[in-house]
Amino acid sequence: MNCDICHTEKATIFFSQMAEGKLQKVNLCKVCADDKGVTDPTGFALADMLEGMGKQTAVDTGPARNELVCGSCGFTQTDFKKTGRFGCADCYHVFDEGLDGLLEAMHKHTRHVGKAPQSFPEANDRAAASAPVSVAETNPRARLSELRQALSKSVEDEDYEEAARLRDAISRLETILGES
Amino acid sequence: MRFSTLLKKPAEWMRTTGPENDIVMTSRVRLARNLVGFPFPGWAKKDDRTRVMEKVRPALEELAEMKDSFSEEMTQLTAIEKQVLVERHLISREHAAKGPGCATVMNRKQTVSVMINEEDHLRMQAIRPGLQLLAAYRSLDQIDTELEVDLPYAFDRQYGYLTACPTNLGTGMRASAMLHLPGLVLSEQINQTIQGANKIGLAVRGLYGEGTEALANLFQISNQNTLGMREEDIIAHLDRVIGQLIANEKNARMKILEDRPTMMQDQIGRAFAVLKYAHIISSKEALNHLSMIRLGCDLGFIPEEERECITVLLTEIQPAHLQISAKCKLSPEERDILRADIIRKSLIGLTPPDFGSILTNRDNDDE
Numbered sequence: 001m002n003c004d005i006c007h008t009e010k011a012t013i014f015f016s017q018m019a020e021g022k023l024q025k026v027n028l029c030k031v032c033a034d035d036k037g038v039t040d041p042t043g044f045a046l047a048d049m050l051e052g053m054g055k056q057t058a059v060d061t062g063p064a065r066n067e068l069v070c071g072s073c074g075f076t077q078t079d080f081k082k083t084g085r086f087g088c089a090d091c092y093h094v095f096d097e098g099l100d101g102l103l104e105a106m107h108k109h110t111r112h113v114g115k116a117p118q119s120f121p122e123a124n125d126r127a128a129a130s131a132p133v134s135v136a137e138t139n140p141r142a143r144l145s146e147l148r149q150a151l152s153k154s155v156e157d158e159d160y161e162e163a164a165r166l167r168d169a170i171s172r173l174e175t176i177l178g179e180s
Numbered sequence: 181m182r183f184s185t186l187l188k189k190p191a192e193w194m195r196t197t198g199p200e201n202d203i204v205m206t207s208r209v210r211l212a213r214n215l216v217g218f219p220f221p222g223w224a225k226k227d228d229r230t231r232v233m234e235k236v237r238p239a240l241e242e243l244a245e246m247k248d249s250f251s252e253e254m255t256q257l258t259a260i261e262k263q264v265l266v267e268r269h270l271i272s273r274e275h276a277a278k279g280p281g282c283a284t285v286m287n288r289k290q291t292v293s294v295m296i297n298e299e300d301h302l303r304m305q306a307i308r309p310g311l312q313l314l315a316a317y318r319s320l321d322q323i324d325t326e327l328e329v330d331l332p333y334a335f336d337r338q339y340g341y342l343t344a345c346p347t348n349l350g351t352g353m354r355a356s357a358m359l360h361l362p363g364l365v366l367s368e369q370i371n372q373t374i375q376g377a378n379k380i381g382l383a384v385r386g387l388y389g390e391g392t393e394a395l396a397n398l399f400q401i402s403n404q405n406t407l408g409m410r411e412e413d414i415i416a417h418l419d420r421v422i423g424q425l426i427a428n429e430k431n432a433r434m435k436i437l438e439d440r441p442t443m444m445q446d447q448i449g450r451a452f453a454v455l456k457y458a459h460i461i462s463s464k465e466a467l468n469h470l471s472m473i474r475l476g477c478d479l480g481f482i483p484e485e486e487r488e489c490i491t492v493l494l495t496e497i498q499p500a501h502l503q504i505s506a507k508c509k510l511s512p513e514e515r516d517i518l519r520a521d522i523i524r525k526s527l528i529g530l531t532p533p534d535f536g537s538i539l540t541n542r543d544n545d546d547e
Contacts, residue, residue, distance in 0.1 A: 110408065
């Protein structure tokens with residue numbers, strides 16, 4: 001088993017924690033464990049780390065759900081778990097569920113504020129960069145993942161009418177995009 | 181430019197100096213960029229990689245900065261040539277293992293180098309002597325801005341520059357400085373220092389990056405976070421921490437000179453003796469002794485003129501450089517002999533360290 005952070009070294013340090021009725025596991029190699037301060041009892045907060053990585057590493061106890069596949073390059077969620085890398089730029093939208101949690105753990109931030117190409121003038125403007133963005137208006141795949149996120153939220157909130165509406169919207173969009 | 185031309189000259193950073201050069205060997209900044217519409221190199225098929233290379237390589241070669249550059253496909257280089265580029269920090273170990281559709285382009289001065297289809301479509305690097313992270317970034321930023329006219333980059337308003345690995349997302353920037361920290365090693369404060377840096381989001385690595393050993397008391401310190409901070413802020417943060425490390429290293433050296441001057445003399449004297457007279461020497465032993473000679477220069481025991489020679493030797497005695505100079509493949513045993521030969525020749529004019537300035541403290545030495 002490889003380390004959940006670097007994905008290259010063999011994991012030798014294992015952490016488990018029960019949170020919200022789910023077993024969460026983090027597997028680390030020595031180097032990443034040291035990097036994260038895991039080996040230093042004062043400097044490490046397992047909870048913080050799990051919060052960031054939980055969605056990536058939660059042990060799936062329910063029935064296997066349909067695996068996400070990137071329509072542009074054919075990359076799958078399993079490929080990401082295996083390599084820790086994405087297949088193409090579009091993967092960032094296809095697999096964006098839980099991505100913010102992962103980014104939060106890696107970078108302590110989830111939003112870019114640095115340089116942008118000249119062709120993205122609005123992104124060069126700091127004010128615009130901190131305003132909510134919706135790529136979904138132009139990108140149907142991004143819209144799809146937005147809908148999927150909304151669906152999990154409505155299920156969490158036990159708003160089943162909204163969930164049903166979203167489920168139908170998702171399946172319509174999936175048919176259009178040729179995904180299932 | 182041909183490979184042989186590239187080889188003849190040591191990189192510009194070795195021959196010139198920069199701010200804080202006694203402790204900071206080099207400053208490096210790299211940017212990761214990808215093109216829209218192509219899978220990332222690790223997932224791309226050979227044809228896609230080749231198409232990316234065919235777009236990127238000419239765009240790079242046209243830049244004013246890359247005039248008369250060294251530009252080669254990885255398949256056209258021998259294993260030893262690739263290893264030479266690794267030893268000069270011009271390409272990564274991972275890139276050296278790459279095949280079709282991968283290439284390397286670098287300028288004559290070896291201050292800017294670009295890997296095509298390493299983990300990302302473009303990995304560009306600028307290297308400067310001493311502590312000059314911002315200057316290195318500015319020069320690379322300019323190249324990046326010129327390139328984006330011809331090469332449509334994969335960019336997202338929320339996530340920034342999209343990279344194969346989310347650890348590089350956002351700015352795609354990794355800034356790192358190579359620090360020479362013998363004082364912190366000798367006074368056994370180095371592990372503490374590394375852990376401290378890790379806690380504030382910086383990585384400390386050995387001479388050749390991730391997972392490599394700290395040889396010659398050289399350590400690379402770099403930012404780990406690339407998302408959510410402006411490039412200039414990441415560099416300012418690193419600069420502050422490096423400034424503190426420099427102060428700590430200087431204190432550690434002074435403390436050793438005060439408390440244990442004989443130990444310091446012994447380390448530098450031994451290094452001098454071994455390097456001047458050894459006929460068989462391993463890379464590790466040589467690097468560690470060269471580190472002590474460099475420290476001797478910093479402390480004024482060894483003439484300042486020797487510094488450049490020591491810096492060049494750090495690279496020249498690496499395995500691939502030795503084999504290039506021998507013009508044949510060498511066994512490890514043969515390398516150890518040639519290495520000792522080269523060092524003895526280079527240091528022929530080196531006079532014994534002059535410890536006059538600390539001899540007066542000797543009576544107080546409790547070692």
